[in-house]
Amino acid sequence: MAFPTGLTQEEAENRLRQYGPNRLPEPKAPGLAVLFIRQFLSPFIYILMIAAAVSFAIGQVPSGAFIVAVLLINALIGTVQEHAAQKSASALRKMVRGSARVIRDGRPHTIDSEAVVPGDLLLLASGDKVPSDVKLRDAQNLAVDESMLTGESVAVSKSVAVAVPADAPLAERRDTCFAGTVVTHGRAEGEVIATGLATELGSIAGEVSARRVSEPPLMIRVRRFTYQVAAGIAVAIAALVALMLAVGGYSTSEMALMAIGLAVSTIPEGLPAALTVALAIGMDRMARHNVIIRKLIAVEALGSCTFICSDKTGTLTVNEMTASRIVLPDGISFAVTGAGIGPGTVEEHDTGNGASVPVGPHLDRLRALCTTGTLANESHLDYAGRETWDFDGDIVDVAFLVLAKKLGLSISGLHAEQDRVELVPYESERALSGSLTRWSERHFLHVKGSPEKLLAMSTHMQTAAGRVPIDHAAVTAQFEGLASDGYRVIALARRELPERGPALRAMEEMTLLGMVAMIDPIRPEAREAVDRCRAGGIEVAMITGDHPATAHAIARDLDIAGPDDPVVTGSDLKAAEAKGLEHIDALVRDARVFARIEPLQKQQIVESLMRAGHFVAVTGDGVNDAPAMHRANVGIAMGKRGTDVAKEAADLIITDDKFSSIVDGVEQGRVVYNNIRKVVGLLIATGFSAILLFFLCVLTGLPMPLTAVQLLWLNLVANGLQDVALAFEPKEGGELSKRPRRPGEPIFERRIVEHVLIIGGAMGVLAYATFEALLAMGYDLDMARNLTLMLMVLFGNIHALCSRSETRSIFRIPLLANPFLMLAVPIAQLVHIGSMYVPGLSDVLAIQPIGWHEWASMLAVALVLLALEEAHKAWHRRTG
Structure with missing residues (x-):
């Protein structure tokens, strides 16, 4: 086909320098100062502020100053974490760029949409997102969705045969396509007349860039869970204060500082930050497996899917006809x-x-x-x-x-x-x-x-x-x-x-x-990927527009279907639709190959699977796939051959179009969720141990085992780095050999509750027994608290290491598989030991250097926790 010449490459490069890239300004990411201030906007931080104010009011200046220092250190750590996650997400977003087909030097070229310049001859086809304002030269059955500009829900027909006045309203310019709109039907060729901020979309860029992004449901669920835990802890502390009043012997200031310090040390205020880091790490790891995340929640959601509806061409096959x-x-x-x-x-x-x-x-x-x-x-x-x-x-x-x-x-x-x-x-x-x-x-x-x-x-x-x-x-x-x-x-x-x-x-x-x-040959890795899905409890169905015999032959080669398994066609679905939803569900329930399927029928299949209780992921590449992708729990667009519409509807994009990359993404999603569970278990068990320690001491008439400042210090040292480091844990292996978790499964489920009660309970009981024994041996109260605090720090170190797996022995996990945790654990221990020798800080914490034999004694007690952790895991391995 003979094409108009279009611009030369040299002309295009000159115009790109003159007009700049064809993009709208992105919303400016918050700077470090804003991120730092955000760290103080939390109910938990307000409690710390109250604690500091109370300390200063009752003359406990060192305690108040220390609480302020803890606030600043926590804010600094949170700022660094959030800034790193923000940079990572921004870098990954830049990997997902739109493309455009232009004629240059007389030949069609597919280029980055940001490289489109005024004067380019642009080729448009069904499914394309228009990259710039375009004056049409030729249009064939062209229809464009302009709802994001005009509010008109019906696609607008375009034509070059219509005379349009220069001052015509936007909705009546039938000979022009506008940046940001979507071609729903037909083909066209036109000349680019405006790019970037000069486009109609650019004129309202401020409003477009100011759209609020909803928070991922997982984060909302986690925050709700955190508040529920906080409420439970508040009730427990209130009961503890009532018990202290009943027993007597505690001053009002002691009880006030203890209550506030215990609340802050046990509430998992670091959990949302740790989860954000876990999801950001998951995004980065998925990108290495050619999976680009568009919506943060998709990191975890992909790992939850129980059914994958895959197209055939280019995903299960190599797409080289x-x-x-x-x-x-x-x-x-x-x-x-x-x-x-x-x-x-x-x-x-x-x-x-x-x-x-x-x-x-x-x-x-x-x-x-x-x-x-x-x-x-x-x-x-x-x-x-x-x-x-x-x-x-x-x-x-x-x-x-x-x-x-x-x-x-x-x-x-x-x-x-x-x-x-x-x-x-x-x-x-x-x-x-x-x-x-x-x-x-x-x-x-x-x-x-x-x-x-x-x-x-x-x-x-x-x-x-x-x-x-x-x-x-x-x-x-x-x-x-x-x-x-x-x-x-x-x-x-x-x-x-x-x-x-x-x-x-x-x-x-x-x-x-x-x-x-x-x-179109089957991808060499596709068969193994299908087997991996099946081993992980994930069903796979192939949905294609091809002939049933062709679809069945390929499905047999991939072991998606057997020789005698039925192929459901579009005609079959139409017949079932006429009889009602129950007939559609019966038809879809056991089928794994769907052929000659129309676009809306793909959505019907997805809805039927979701009614059956599946958490469904759908792959697609065209505008016709967008409804099913949008309806599914997880939409997956093909990065190479996918249309802009498909990519916009997707939660994530596969850059190499391989089905095996989807399976790798599922595996990484499960790794992310497992790490979230580990962080939750670590934080809640640590908090539970502190509350139990105090309850036992009050019930037996012992003095407070730790001061409020020591509780704050324990929270900072025991959890400040180790919970975040745990989010970097790599896959353990075997993630795809287990059934997917139930989509509605709560974060704080039976296994974590069991872990908190057994391990957190053991830490609390051992700490109480040690504190009581130290007092009985003649140690003064300050030294007994000093050694108990060291024991709790050691507990935190061992618990963090053991939390790397719910079932595997700590001795079977390579130490350097997570170098961040291997650094965080000794750093926490050395920081605490170092604080004993820092004038001023040691006075505030009421701690002093201890001998090697005393440290070794506390380590021996802490190793009891290690033995218990190993026994608990062994029991889980035996019982499954």
Whole structure:
């Protein structure tokens, strides 16, 4: 196809420098100062502030100063964490860029949408997000969704034949497409007239960039859980204060500072920050597996999915269509050699009975068939030199251009000989494409598409004996035979028109020229990925628009379906729909292969699976997939061949279009959720141990085992770094060998409750027993508190290390698999020991250096916790 020249690459680069990138200014990320101030906007921080004020009011200046120092240190740590997560998310977002097709130097190019410049000739197709304001030169059945600009919910038809006044309202400019709108139907070519802030969208950029982003549901759930825990702790502390009043012997100031210090040390105020870090780490790890997260919650949600609805082409297959067989209507077939856009030939095909048909006598028919495939085509293929080819467009269209080369046809010569009058672009609803051409004052309609569509349109077929009435039964048998072998079959037909007219209306009484069988090989890693899903309790279904026989053949190779498993077609779904939802659910329940499925039917399948209790992930690449992706629990867009609409509807994007990358993402999602569980267990168990320690001391009439300042210090040292470091824990292995968690499962579920009661309870009881023993041995109160505080720090160190896995022994986990935790644990211990030697700080904390034998004694007690943790894990391994 001959294209207008468009800009040269040099002109485009000059204009890019002149006008700048085609993008709107992004909302400015909050700076460090804003992030720092945000750390104080929490009910938990308000409690600390009250504690500081009370300390100063009752003359406890050192305690008040220490609480202020804790506030500042916590704020600093939170600021660093949030800033790092913010930078990571921003970097990943930049990896997901829009693309645009422009004509430069006379050839189509796919470029980054930010590189579009005024004067570019832009090509638009169904599913594209318009990258700039465009004055149309040519439009074919073009409809555009402009609701985000005009509020009009119905797609607007565009045309170059309509005269539009210069001052026409935005909604009436039918000859112009605007940046940010979406092509829902048709094709167009136009000149870019504005980019970036100069576009209509740019004029309202402030409003667009100010849209509020909703907080992920997981974070909302976690915050609700944190408040519930805080309420429970408040009740426990209130009961403890009441008990202290009943027992007597405690001053009002002691009880006040103890209550506040205990509350702050036990409330997991660091949990939201640790979870944000865990999700940000998950985003980064998924990016390494070619999974780009658009919505933070998708990190965890993908790990929860129980059912994946995958398309076929490019996800389960390599998306490199190659013509492999040509079958003429009278049954004569030929083999095509070569793969992809590499060299090859059309050769005689061995029929299996010792006979073969030479190419020569049928060369004219082969070239006629391939001429139709070349003219009913929107792609581009050109020699780039050094035995390489430059191509752009749909893979099926490109495969026909390659086939034309193998038959010795000149693509440019065909376009010069037959001038295109009208193009009927491919749309999934029509399942065909066509071209009306003029040749020596005669008009020809060339059509290619699904065999069912073209057989219904054709009345004749071209044979060696000439044009004869079509034998529908014989041709259908040929087609079904190819489809059952796993081929994608494209039929081609032609018609000479008595006069020029609308191409779509003329698609009748066609002459069938033959069929081309194409193969899109299964990705080598796809079968293993499907097996991994099944091992992890995840069902996989293939949903495609292909013929049922083709879909079933590929599903059998992938072990998605067995030889006798049914294939549900679009017709089956229509019949079930007429009977009611229960019939749709019965049809979908056990099916794993869906063929000849229409866009809205894909959404019906998803809804049926969700009604059955599945947490559904859906892959898609086109505008027709967007409804199902939006309806699903997790929408997955293809990064290479996905339309902008699909990417906008998706929660995450697969940059390499591989099904195995989706499975890797599921695994990483499970790792993230497991790490969230570990952090929750660590924080809640530590808080529970402190409350239990105080309850036991009050019940037995012992003095407070720790001062309020020591409680604050324990919270800072025991949890300040180790909880965040735990979020960096890598996968343990076997994440995909377990059933997915229930979507509605609460964070604080049975296993974590059990962990808190056993491990947190053990820490509290051991600390109480140690404190009582120290007093009985003659240690004064300050030294007993000093040693008890050291014990609690050691408990925190051992508990953090043991929390790396709920079932695996600490001795079977490589130490350096999580270097952050391996640094956080000794740092926490050394900071606490160092504080004993820092004048001023040691006075505030009321601690002093201890001997090695005393430290070793506390370590020996702490190792009891290690033994208990190991016994608890061993019990879980035995009971499953």
